[in-house]
Amino acid sequence: MKAAVIVFPGSNRERDAVAALEAASGTKPHLVWHRDTELPKVDLILVPGGFSYGDYLRSGAMAAHSPIMREVKARADQGVRVLGICNGFQIITEAGLLPGALMRNAKLKFICRTVHLRVENTDSPFTAKYRKGQIVRYPVAHGDGNYWTDAETVKRLDGEGQVAFRYVSDEGSADPRWNPNDWNPNGSLDSIAGIFNAKRTVLGLMPHPEDAVSAFHGNTDGKPMFDGLVEALS
């Protein structure tokens, strides 16, 4: 699998992404500067976490207009897989690759902790190595992860299998009305942590699978995502 990681001014998890991709595929991904206008031929484009342009406007709003994003959108239209993590999710959502918006966390604070997620759909190269309904642990580290969209869209996302991950308690509950243990860290609508586009070729999620891929991390729950991508795209 050949991959490209896009670097914006203010990206800060590109090294984590590179390490996870390289460990899974054995190949170093291309680092592509945001001002470039062309992408090498790749099977996966990863838009990493960070604070692109300081997130001084809406998170991801500036980066969505970087020169490279035109090319990212063109490739996504051709079916090249795109993975947006954290700020990357915000950027590709701002760029129109995914519906909805990421707002300030409900408690208005940045939050870094390990959360439980339920894998909602395994019919994608991103999630094929998980079991449907499997509970996994990924870390989150964000201030603007509160997913919102209109009622009609959320119904469609749910009905069409476009919800990839939901925040759940460690027992696996996803009822957003019951949240005594703070397991939905940001107040996301319908406990949504990650969504696909309609063709399930684009995934955006707030939690960080790339920081849970080794014994060193004390957590390997993110590894199947990268292994699945390598298996599907090699």
Add this chain to the structure above:
Amino acid sequence: MTTAQQPEVSLEMAREFGLSEGEYNSALEILGRKPTYTELGIISVMWSEHCSYKSSKKWLMTLPTTGPQVICGPGENAGVVDAGDGDAIIFKMESHNHPSYIEPFQGAATGVGGILRDVFTMGARPIANMNALRFGSPEHPKTRHLVSGVVAGIAHYGNCVGVPTIGGETNFHPAYNGNILVNAMTVGVAKADRIFYSAAAGIGNPVVYVGSKTGRDGIHGATMASAEFSEDSEEKRPTVQVGDPFTEKLLIEACLELMETDAIVAIQDMGAAGLTSSSVEMAGKGGLGIELVLDDVPMREEGMTPYEIMLSESQERMLIILKPGREEVAKAIFDKWELDFAVIGTLTDTGKLVIKMHGQTWCDMPIAPVSNASPLYDRPWEPTPAAAELEDAVRVLPADRTLGEILEKIVSCPDQASKRWIWEQYDSLVNGDTRYMSGQADAGVVRLPGQTKGIAVTTDCTPRYCLADPVRGGAQAVAEAYRNLSAVGALPLAVTDNMNFGNPEKPRIMGQFVGAIQGMADACRALDFPVVSGNVSLYNETNGEAILPTPAIGAVGLLPDALIAVGIAFRNEGDTILLVGEGTGHLGQSLYLREILGREDGPPPPVDLAVERRNGEFVRGLIAEGLVVSSHDIQDGGLLVTVAEMAMAGGVGAALTGLDGADAGVLFGEDQGRYVLAVRAENAAAVQEKAKAAGVPVSVLGKTNGTALTGRGGEAITIARLKKANEAWLPGYMAAAE
């Protein structure tokens, strides 16, 4: 030389700038004339306590600063130690106390920015941040606001620049009501043969300004940090700088990229006193002169005067001396990162600082005579009187409370309660190299990028000990840092100190400073743990009330493989719990005394440095052999609190034996040099054999078991109950404000 448009200088003005009459007279003597307004401003910051260390230098010189592991000791932007294999670790801790009290969010944020620059200016990529915070009493009306702002400010800056914040400490005490402490530490990694220093060289070489534009923020910040607070301190808000972590992130990447080339002669960040101290220090260290043309400085505001430009503390700026002809190479890099780049002057052979703007000369003064004449004081000091020993009766446990109630009270007191509410606001995981962060181990542990080798980082100080006995308290802070590094298995390398004290012009306060330095020096010597960098923050007083003496110690240790590091959590059922070291049940200045008996008296526990060293070496040896499952040093709250913390962290309880006759001293005494370890039961005998051979007292405390602490009078203290008490206090306290 012309002085057009500059206000007339007088003794009265000099006083307003913080100079004494004697200092003003020295300035007149050195220059042979009255200084210009710009010169007076420059001299006053160069001679401020903050920049000149005039009260502290005499004593700082007595700290040990050398050792085979030291590549660069105090005097540069940060200290540098050898981590083997051509790697160097660069680190420093620095205070941003005064600004954080006045404007907590920006004060703390720019504190993080400043310490990051001190480290990457030497060529290091920052890989870990820590912070040591002291706030006033939780009951004080300002405390909530200050906690909330400081933590959000640190998070704002550290998270955006992408450096994990992996630990720290937070205390509360009424003595900090009017002066909080915000001490931030950064650790970076560089190649030992690619370290950048600040001494300018090469007459005619270009002086280059990079980073953010200069504005009017922070003018005379260094002078503010050199005076006591009074009621009108909040009027000083305009002197607090505003931070931009996004620009800092770009500056890190751009500087590290430039450092890959061979274009740099010398580099320094513009910290306190901005362009003044960076240009004067760089030229001064190189024995050269420097001429600046301020028209070329990138400016954010219109109509700035030379005085304002020289004293601005606008953030995210660096001064670089380039090799001749490398301007284009350097400029291309800063253009790529969309940062300002300007040649603003040249190095000269005159030994003078010359400042020109609008075709006029605003400052023309010799650097060395002014720097060398920076006053040094041997301030009068009084030793702190020894505290009376406690009466024996204090060791009797109160009859009206169960052990569970006592333990619950101690683990939920503000100093001991979980700081999760704070550390969850920090990105502790970015870079994917974090092994242990806050709450998981006695020190934060990260691996070096792309390597298996790791470093451990800790910050320590017990101010209540330092108040009762500064010598012992100073030694204890160093010993605790040594112990926290040893407890995770790391070889202690070196120390950075952040000396926070009251007004040094008072002999009692100066005596605290002198005593703490003496204790620290003794401990650093005995433990081969030299001081390689540091910072002094004096005048932490408001309306004559001083803070507790707080010599905060930051320290770094080395792990040949980060994966061998051990955390505090009990992991298995049936592990043998061992006590390493022994004590007499010392309750003076203990948390038990304060929280249960409502007393803050007695002497702090004595520190036997030979025992610290022996026990630390023993524990590190066991961890290196893979014999230790869980490890935690015994500190605040004593033995039982230590075991409770290990149980809470792992969700595994302990069946303790032999506690039936134990008194409060045994259970809650804060005797030094001790650790609690959990080892697999099958290894317990071998560990005890090794202890015997090493002459280290080791005794069996019990075994890990169930979900409660048991073993005394049939009382089972559940982990759930302790955890609830431990976790509830801070979020509950902060929620009351929201």
